[in-house]
Amino acid sequence: MKGKLYGVGVGPGDPELITIKAKRILEAVQYIAVPKTSMDKESVALSIARKAIADEKPVIELVFPMSCNGKLLEASWEDASAQLKHTLDRGMDIAFITLGDPTVYSTYMYMHKNLSRQGYDTRIIPGITSFCASAARAGVSLGEGSESIAVIPGAFEDAELRHILKSFDNIIIMKAAKSLDKIKGCLTDEGMADRAVVVSRCGFDDELVTFGIDTACQSDLSYFTTMIIKKGGVG
Amino acid sequence: MKGKLYGVGVGPGDPELITIKAKRILEAVQYIAVPKTSMDKESVALSIARKAIADEKPVIELVFPMSCNGKLLEASWEDASAQLKHTLDRGMDIAFITLGDPTVYSTYMYMHKNLSRQGYDTRIIPGITSFCASAARAGVSLGEGSESIAVIPGAFEDAELRHILKSFDNIIIMKAAKSLDKIKGCLTDEGMADRAVVVSRCGFDDELVTFGIDTACQSDLSYFTTMIIKKGGVG
Incomplete structure (x- = not known):
């Protein structure tokens, strides 16, 4: 057998x-x-x-x-x-x-x-996803009531993110560290620079939770970085 | 304290x-x-x-x-x-x-x-989400490579689903049972009637896994029903 x-x-x-x-x-x-x-x-x-x-x-x-x-x-x-x-x-x-x-x-x-x-x-x-664990650590929801959730990998087209930012309530970007400059541009243009929370190495000893895209850009982020963007705010 | x-x-x-x-x-x-x-x-x-x-x-x-x-x-x-x-x-x-x-x-x-x-x-x-557990039971991925994933609750506007079907690779509909007729209409119009897998009461003794929207519509689905629509096919 x-x-x-x-x-x-x-x-x-x-x-x-x-x-x-x-x-x-x-x-x-x-x-x-x-x-x-x-x-x-x-x-x-x-x-x-x-x-x-x-x-x-x-x-x-x-x-x-x-x-x-x-x-x-x-x-x-x-x-x-x-x-x-x-x-x-x-x-x-x-x-x-x-x-x-x-x-x-x-x-x-x-x-x-x-x-x-x-x-x-x-x-x-099945296993706990990095985005559920990251949301838990940051104390934010991924979706409430009738809200929609989008999940995209770190490598995406600029236009794609701009489109999703317009049509979704909550956006999860996986392995976000490598696209940080691109994300910063999009969020700033949309007036959403303060609507992001970034969790790097979630659950490890050197875990980092930062609020706002500007703070994230000044941080030393690992390959294992998840970003959660909430149109309604992350506070 | x-x-x-x-x-x-x-x-x-x-x-x-x-x-x-x-x-x-x-x-x-x-x-x-x-x-x-x-x-x-x-x-x-x-x-x-x-x-x-x-x-x-x-x-x-x-x-x-x-x-x-x-x-x-x-x-x-x-x-x-x-x-x-x-x-x-x-x-x-x-x-x-x-x-x-x-x-x-x-x-x-x-x-x-x-x-x-x-x-x-x-x-x-954090906990295992119903959509990860449902994908596991159905043996399908929720996203591969550079694909995008959308998650929407069961109560949504018809136009919203049509829009998401066009722009996302994989779509998860939570508590999908109550919107089955609406989903069937959208999927049929888009030629995607065979691109859905439906898992009802995932992990319970009376769990049901059905492929294709037509089969789902003929089934007795619980309130706890998750639908995964894959543009690339569910086979």
């Missing part, structure tokens, strides 16, 4: 923000698979998982390049799928861990689709 | 989808506060919390009317705040439990803002 592949969300950073189900599955599987951008960096998801469970597990490291080259990415997904299949075919269960939630901008979904299509038993265990 | 107010997300339904932190806080507080729409119904959030923790706790039931009348709602928030303050002032900690996540369309945020402003120690413990 073939093993099961679990896509397990380990949450945004705080090991206590893992679910009881995720913990149980991490403890039950034979292998943990970890997505990495290069072989020399320690995986953040793995350090969270290690704090949440008692025993050490063998780890399968899967390397995915940080690239927009579709062919290169697809080749890395194929390669990673082959590595997972090798272990699943031996009847071993694998938890592929992912920061936040597996269905929100994670590499896991490519493995999931690929292996489901080939008849493997694949299951997703 | 005054007690602390925690807004605790208990997740979408499955008691295993509560976080380790939420469980710890539910076990540590002296009181659990539960939002209810009327005094005669059993709270779903409370039944989840009860399954997650071992001991019984005294429960403060807070009644919030299902109403669009701003004055009526504000009066109910004031009344609930007064009830919470009465207990906090006696130095007792309270966990105000909420289905899903406290920052996503929950009544808790009104209590949070109100009591924070009055100097009470208020903290939010």
